Amino acid sequence: ESTPVRIGSGSSWSTASAGIMHSLAIKNDGTLWAWGWNGYGQLGTGYHKSSKSPILSGASFGWSQISAGGFHSMALSSSGNLWACGYNAYGQLGDGTLENRNVMIRIGNKLEWAAVSAGEYHTLAVKRNGTLWAWGLNSSGQLGNGTYIDSAVPVQVIVVNDSNNDWQAVSAGSTHNLAIKKDGSLWAWGGNTYGQLGDGSNEGSPFPVWIDRSMGWISVSAGVSHSLALKDDHTLWVWGSNVYGQFGDGTYDSINVPVPVNYDNDWTLISAGENYNLGLKAEGYLFAWGSNNKGQLGDGTTISSNE
Numbered sequence: 661e662s663t664p665v666r667i668g669s670g671s672s673w674s675t676a677s678a679g680i681m682h683s684l685a686i687k688n689d690g691t692l693w694a695w696g697w698n699g700y701g702q703l704g705t706g707y708h709k710s711s712k713s714p715i716l717s718g719a720s721f722g723w724s725q726i727s728a729g730g731f732h733s734m735a736l737s738s739s740g741n742l743w744a745c746g747y748n749a750y751g752q753l754g755d756g757t758l759e760n761r762n763v764m765i766r767i768g769n770k771l772e773w774a775a776v777s778a779g780e781y782h783t784l785a786v787k788r789n790g791t792l793w794a795w796g797l798n799s800s801g802q803l804g805n806g807t808y809i810d811s812a813v814p815v816q817v818i819v820v821n822d823s824n825n826d827w828q829a830v831s832a833g834s835t836h837n838l839a840i841k842k843d844g845s846l847w848a849w850g851g852n853t854y855g856q857l858g859d860g861s862n863e864g865s866p867f868p869v870w871i872d873r874s875m876g877w878i879s880v881s882a883g884v885s886h887s888l889a890l891k892d893d894h895t896l897w898v899w900g901s902n903v904y905g906q907f908g909d910g911t912y913d914s915i916n917v918p919v920p921v922n923y924d925n926d927w928t929l930i931s932a933g934e935n936y937n938l939g940l941k942a943e944g945y946l947f948a949w950g951s952n953n954k955g956q957l958g959d960g961t962t963i964s965s966n967e
Contacts (some may be wrong), residue, residue: 661956662952662957662958663955663959663960668713669709669715671688674686674687674732675725677728678728679730679732683728684728686724686725691723692716692726693714694714694717694719695711695712696710697710698710700732700746701747701748702732703715703733704718704745711948717764718735718743722737722738723735723738727832729746729752729778729779730781731746732748732762732793733746733782734785735776736775739790740772742767742768742773742776742785743765744764744783745764745765746761746762747781748760748761750797752778752783752797753783753796754783754796755813767785773787774786774788774840775829776829776830778795778832779802779832780832780833780835782794782795782796782797782798782832784850785814785830786838788943790826790842792839794814794815794837795811796820796831800836800850801828801864801865802837802850802851803834803849803866804818804837804866805866805867807838807945816838817849818867819867827841829841830916831882833883833932834885835850836850836857836864836882838853839851840880841877841878843873845870845874845875845877846880847866847868848869848914849865849867849868850877851865852865853916854886854900854914855899855901855916856883856885856899857900858872858900858918859871862916864925876893877889878890878892879929881930881937884935885901885902885906886898886899886900886932887928887938888932893925894925894927894942895924896920896927897919898919899915900915900916901914902914902915902966904935904936904950905949905951906950907919907966908950908967910967921939924941933950935951935964936948936952936957936964937948947965949966949967950964950965950966952964
């Protein structure tokens with residue numbers, strides 16, 4: 661489909677997350693649903709049969725957050741328990757093994773988690789005490805602990821010369837991550853081949869780097885080779901690769917520092933896909949731009965758009 665289609669027949673959905681070939685969603689009653697390809701058990705149903713329509717996953721109520729990674733799934737309960745299933749070759753589930761799981765398994769043993777974001781082959785999560793943790797693939801330093809060693813258990817993300825563990829929002833991309841502290845500062849680390857960290861260079865970093873030395877950031881979304889972020893004045897900023905028109909500025913020129921999208925100040929929700937973006941404005945209008953080779957912009961065509 662190259663135009664939006666409604667999933668299910670009701671209007672009872674509260675949140676959703678898309679991975680590479682599977683999707684997750686939570687209903688208003690707190691149940692977790694999954695659909696798409698299930699080769700690694702990422703639907704969490706106990707078997708590996710794929711599904712073209714939503715099927716119940718997790719077999720319980722009380723789910724509050726979800727994040728679909730490349731081929732794994734992370735889900736957070738309202739009580740603070742973190743669960744995972746799917747592909748685990750790099751330890752991205754965080755259970756201390758490299759075994760794939762086709763049912764949800766609990767990560768850690770305490771009601772301690774506040775936010776989670778699944779990347780392509782790694783995972784980020786914030787604890788209720790404000791500390792930030794990462795696990796899985798670390799070939800580009802995306803675990804943020806100063807090493808390039810994979811980890812199958814959570815390791816703490818470390819900011820050099822900064823002991824303030826007050827993380828609030830995180831987004832895991834393919835090889836890089838974005839995160840916001842409670843003071844509104846924006847941080848990035850991991851791979852930077854396309855300038856997706858936004859620090860003015862194309863050098864990667866295994867530690868978080870303070871981006872733009874500015875405050876007021878409230879939301880982030882990491883794509884594969886580009887980044888999106890929203891400020892408290894509802895301006896939208898983008899940086900990294902622009903090969904597919906991800907900047908929405910009518911050009912294909914990549915930039916390694918944050919630049920505003922159209923200078924509009926009414927953006928409310930954002931999401932970066934592989935090479936495209938979705939943005940919701942205050943009036944309720946939904947916009948899409950960037951690559952459209954599979955109809956991902958939802959405009960009924962497969963023509964990409966750089967504005």
